[in-house]
Amino acid sequence: MTTPADLAPVEPELSEAEKQFNDLIAADSRIEPRDWMPESYRKSLIRQISQHAHSEIIGMQPEANWITRAPSLKRKAILMAKVQDEAGHGLYLYSAAQTLGISREEMTDQLIAGKAKYSSIFNYPTPTWADMGAIGWLVDGAAICNQVPLCRASYGPYGRAMVRICKEESFHQRQGFEILLELMQGTPAQREMAQDAVNRWYWPSLMMFGPPDDESPNSAQSMAWKIKRFSNDELRQRFIGMLIPQAEVLGVTLPDPKLRWNEEKGAYDMSDIDWDEFHEVLAGRGPTNSQRLQRRREAHEEGAWVREAAAEYARKQAAARAEVA
């Protein structure tokens, strides 16, 4: 068995190791935790996977807001299961990041200190039940477009975690679609609620794919390393193509009067995205950034005595066993 110390890159062997790494990437093979990897690849992955994990954890809050008020017991059960899935996703992803040499504690501290990023979409509020539908349909839909290619990400633990996550996300998207469908087939007040939620979540969900390709600082390197497989703009177009027929089935209007297929370009024409809003929310000036972090911090701090108790109990148990042995 190798230990982390054995894996430390030694100067003369570095080029050979680097060559192996490059060969693995070129052959579309997986990089595993035991393999040598460039420090920048490791750092880039830690950044991406931990941001992704944080997004799952912060992303529990907008929906948890409706668990106690879900309008039917069936919806309550589905929503509970969904938010619980998100906690599970956070756990897989933190575990994947841990294989790169960072602890869950460090990542949690970074999140609570406001030093780590998470998906800006979760800084929007969820004032109505229809937001549960719009989040599932649009936000989880966008997440799937982003995440399906990640199942083939070059780093093994990340790719494998994503396979499992994507399976559950597709269920999440369907349940969101179904919430909206039920609302659109319901009373005038329900239909109005659904359209209003789609109006509020449509643009933020398009922003989830990140800045346009010519302004995306980390994209090119991630593509070269095969962590990322498609550009932001490619994925955004793919998502819009998926939404249009679904919006028709729902009977909702996508809030962009310029949206239409452009045969010549082989892409959709659309209005300009308000990137000022994106950057504002990203910079911490969205509606609920402070609330999200406060809630996470409170849960963490109020749970500290419980985690300490569990650790202390485990220590005492281990000591008692050692004494017997």
Next chain:
Amino acid sequence: MTDSEVHVSVDQVELSAELEGDQGAVATPDVAEYALWLGDDALILAQQLGWWISRAPELEEDVALGNIALDLLGHARSLLRYAGTASGRTEDDLAYFRNEPEFRTVWLFQQPNGDFAHTIARQFVASVYLDALYPRLTSSNDPTLAAIAAKAAKEVAYHRDHATQWVLRLAGGTDESRRRMIVALHDVWPYVEELFRDEPLIDALEGVAVRPSTLRADFDAVVDAVFTEAGLELPKGMISSGGGRRGSHFSTMGYLLAEMQVLARQHPEATW
């Protein structure tokens, strides 16, 4: 497998997996009242545990408490659906459109979440009680209740294990956790007595319902074993007369129902 079977809707997946006792049986008024007792207990506890999801001390507990809440909500839905067959009401009619005095939840299940120790103390008592109840209810002469109990019995055995582990950890962890665990047990113990009280309805349901007083010995034995291991003393002190089975409720029940029912009542004609 045909195409239509492959593309099952969320509804079908969820119903077949979660709900027992949907075989078209109609409950008598007495059986319905008993199903309401158990269903309301499960519903109110699920509602309270659901609050913890995204607020638990660690992610593993977000998942675990979520699991338990989901199990209990499944029991509630099966039981309320069956209870509703006596009066032509759905599970949602019963959950969302009854007023406080019409609920039948005992006070233990209504105790507020409090800190994690209080949630665990309540969960421990509830799970030990339910783990005594459901295995016995599987022998009920009423096949629907027996089927619901058979599914629930496996789940509450896990809930009991989860709560027991936490009682041991908190009691045997730090001074602070031990202090909190003792306070929490002291706070929930007045509501233990009501769980085992035989209301008049039980006499009318011989062979169908489980007589609550018959569960007490099992409950005491489990509690005694866990408390001995944890070095805890049985809380002594006041006993609350409760009154949940007759529609008289703990002071926080109205707030809980207001939150749970608010959206459904804003749109009484809607389906979701």
